[in-house]
Amino acid sequence: MLPHERPARLAGSEAGILAFPDQRSISRAAEARLAEAVGLAASIGLTIVHSAAFPLRTRRPSTLIGEGQVEAAKLEIEEHQVGVVVVDAALTPVQQRNLERAWGCKVIDRTGLILEIFGERARTREGTLQVELAHLEYQRTRLVRSWTHLERQRGGFGFLGGPGESQIEIDRRLIGDRIVKLKKELEQVRRTRGLHRSARTRVPFPVVALVGYTNAGKSTLFNALTGAEVYAQDQLFATLDPTMRAIKLPSGRTVILSDTVGFISDLPTQLIEAFRATLEEVAAADIILHVRDVAHPDSASQRSDVLEVLDEMATGEDPTLDENWMGRTIEVLNKADLLGGVAGIPGTDASAIAVSALTGEGLDALKAALDERLAAGMETVEYAVPPADGARIAWLYQHGEVLSRQDGDDSIQLTVRLAPADRARFEQN
Structure with a gap:
């Protein structure tokens, strides 16, 4: 899959190819999965000019796909001067690193692609918090000694000396702190949503x-x-x-x-x-x-x-x-x-x-x-309500289904279909 246009997060790459290992159950056709993968990439503005399906016979710990498939993909990558390869599978950090070295370009997997989409789509505070948390959880697993900027050492303080804390350890600690904070904020969001649901239950x-x-x-x-x-x-x-x-x-x-x-x-x-x-x-x-x-x-x-x-x-x-x-x-x-x-x-x-x-x-x-x-889960009941009690009559119309009504001088006879909770609530008041 060779997209000419990319979102800003994939800056530095003008094209990409999607390798599609068919690792799912036989109930899902390879063509359907490939079409879905193309749709995922296209949904964030990528223009797809090439796609390929590679059957996955054995999961290779080092590269996921076989050596021959790696070489075949490399030829496509070199021919089209690809900058980003999207692999429609879950890659381990080691597999991602090895494929990047073999192909000489950036590689993102299915999880990374979906995270890109979610990052563009989220609009509310809850959505943006959820996306950031998912991004950080994903990136934390990618903090391996694969990139030179993560291999720097920072010296110790004062007379303690020692090699100090490596950049990768600092990055991991900062990400961990941010994850803890995000989870607390999301918990507050859940509590707020719970209050809203409780309010709807009281309506209900x-x-x-x-x-x-x-x-x-x-x-x-x-x-x-x-x-x-x-x-x-x-x-x-x-x-x-x-x-x-x-x-x-x-x-x-x-x-x-x-x-x-x-x-x-x-x-x-x-x-x-x-x-x-x-x-x-x-x-x-x-x-x-x-x-x-x-x-x-x-x-x-x-x-x-x-x-x-x-x-x-x-x-x-x-x-x-x-x-x-x-x-x-x-x-x-x-x-x-x-x-x-x-x-x-x-x-x-x-x-x-x-x-x-x-x-x-x-x-x-x-x-x-x-x-x-x-x-189907409601109860049919009859009530005699004084004509002057307009509020209770209106409540029955709002919360139930009025099947029949007979207006009298002393009372209004109503046959109403109500949910059990509504019936109990009406009869308690």
């Missing part, structure tokens, strides 16, 4: 979270449902910072819709940890909308990748998602317009809903499904 409105593989069309669907203008482009990781809006369903019920960061296969460990606060919105959601790009040739594997991340959130060492998350998930098959419309999607699961966020087709069915799912 149901929360519907959009999740899905990156570029599945979550932000376009968010905009179509809410009328908002969230940044939505045909590129990977267009959304990093969670966005929330209130919407009205056909029943009149208000829900809060939350747009979250897209998932991706082989997501770097640093990013999984750093963006846990972002995914907390999913854990707090009453309904999870799993948005899929049904027109993508690798849609099934993308679905598996998303479910794997959600399952890890529910069963990991520090679970943030309850084990019943599947029961509150609705699968949304987006981009139906690319397959001729909703009717053109073959073999649609009965529980899945086909839509086109771009054309609006299927959105009414999706809203009706949200209403139905929310109503």
Whole structure:
């Protein structure tokens, strides 16, 4: 992959090539992974003029790929005077150093590329903190004695003498101090978000979270449902910072819709940890909308990748998602317009809903499904409210679904569908 234009962080290199070792399971086609890698690079403004897929037979500790593949890539690099090589795999510091020496140019791996994208996309304070933390965690592992500027020695102080502290040790200590500070700041962000969630619980409105593989069309669907203008482009990781809006369903019920960061296969460990606060919105959601790009040739594997991340959130060492998350998930098959419309999607699961966020087709069915799912856990009750008690009547209309109403001289008879928490709250007041 030979990009002519690069972001500022890759300054000093006018072109790059992407080597693509096919190290993933056979369920993901090499062509699909290569296309995804091209999309990742293109999403930060790189112009791709060459890409290549190298089958990975054995993982070499020194260079990851074989000697013959290293030489083949070197010929391409020399022919195109490449300055940056993007390897779509996780490289160890030693592998990265050896490939840089063999190819005579800078090498970045999949993690480094995703970090570049995240660094450009983050806008809120939370997002920038998370990106910086992920960058530092990644760079700390790269502090090996590979570069001459890290081999300098600083002398001791006073009469103690000694060789002093090496530059690499100073760098590692400074990064460690900054990481500690960032984690404290992120913890404060999490507490603030927790307070916001508590406030919503007291309101309360149901929360519907959009999740899905990156570029599945979550932000376009968010905009179509809410009328908002969230940044939505045909590129990977267009959304990093969670966005929330209130919407009205056909029943009149208000829900809060939350747009979250897209998932991706082989997501770097640093990013999984750093963006846990972002995914907390999913854990707090009453309904999870799993948005899929049904027109993508690798849609099934993308679905598996998303479910794997959600399952890890529910069963990991520090679970943030309850084990019943599947029961509150609705699968949304987006981009139906690319397959001729909703009717053109073959073999649609009965529980899945086909839509086109771009054309609006299927959105009414999706809203009706949200209403139905929310109503399934609600209770139907009857109340007699004095006509003068307008505040309580308004509260029932705002927080429940009024099924019938009979106005009398002494009381107004209301049949209302309420969530159990709302019913308890109304009856206590």
